[in-house]
Amino acid sequence: MPAPAPLPGRIVRLEPLAYQHVPGLATAAEALGDPTGFTLVPHGIDEARTYVDKAQAAWAAGKALAFAIVAHSHNTVGAAGGVVGATRFVQLDYWQGPLTWPLPSEPVPPAPDAVPDAVEIGNTWLTPAARGGLVNLESKLLLLQHAFDTWGVQRVTLRADARNARSRAAIERLGAVSDGVLRAHSRGFDGAVRDTAFYSILRDEWPRVRSTILDQLAARQALSMPRTVHHEPWRTLTSSAELV
Template sequence: MPVPLSLTGRLVRLEPLAPHHASGISEAAAGNRDDFAFTPVPHGVDEALEYVAQALSGHAAGTSLAFAIIAVASGRILGSTRFTRFDYWQGPLVWPLVHGLPPGDALMAVPDAAEIGNTWLSPEARGTGINLESKMLLLQHAFETWRVRRITFRADVRNHRSRLAIERLGATSDGVRRAHSRGLDGEVRSTAFYSILEDEWPTVRATIEGQFSALPVRNRLIDA
């Protein structure tokens, strides 16, 4: 299963989510709950502790790897994101074994495909480059360290802000699964799916780097 590790960029550091992050997660999630209409976000310290506990359980089960999003300059927690839905096509976590390939060590297995999701940011961190660099760090690790074949994104079709952010990365639309699941508001939701393939990564990386370099570094969350 993927090993927890920190990923650091110019503006943001992604740290594997841990109990000591709960207070900062709670602070980042404070405010207008309408800002978090489409993504599960904890409300208060108790929910933040449960949020972290569930994330740790997901990693122990080999199904996800969650991070706290932290501003490098200020040390403030600004939100969370994660790898999830790991897909293994060969190796020790696949049965039957692929002919001609050694079984390997299950504890060291890395996925052939994965999803990036459950991303949320405090409202004041939006539009600052924090989300863009967070995605860059995750994608770079997935494609250049794990050597995945595909990264998937998904969003409630009504979540136009999230869909636009995914599309700006250069991800390709894989269509909409209608009446896919129940949304946080209790309504049946349709889900838009996107993906980036390994041979598309160099182009996507150049796109993200261009967008990032064009952003003004103006937010005190970054400068502080």
């Protein structure tokens, strides 16, 4: 499992989820009200601490890498600085090779320093004040840049409960390609048997998707910034290091 590292952006910073984020997670989730929804969200300090416990256990087991979404105090996204939500890499796939025949009877564990060949982005939630704007877009940009440009993955998967029109529309706006809907795929957090919509971005599609996200960030930034304030256009950015 790759070592956790912060992913700095212009308006948010993705920080590996830790116990220091527990109060912020609880505060951000408090504004969501009803805990039943499409994504697991921790309500209250105790649930937030358990949320971090499970995230760290998943990282130790090589199953996931979770981040707190932290808005800069000087941000212009309509949300106060601090923790505004969470997101994570899940379903890290390691394609071991070269293939041999006969295939080994037991799975070959990846080397401790191995990076995944494919990964999924999921379990994302945001406090209401940070929804529908720059925060989710830049968070996805940081995750996708890390997956494709740092790890060199071949595919990034995104999924959503088929009933979750908001999430599906956001994924489609990124330029991800629909892989179809898996019917009766799993049980949702509301107890209903859910269909799941799957999307993917392939390595050779990443430049197009990246350009789409940067265009959307630039357009939304232009709408949110006072005309008298000059900001460097998003389109000038070429790597995650330049997002600081």
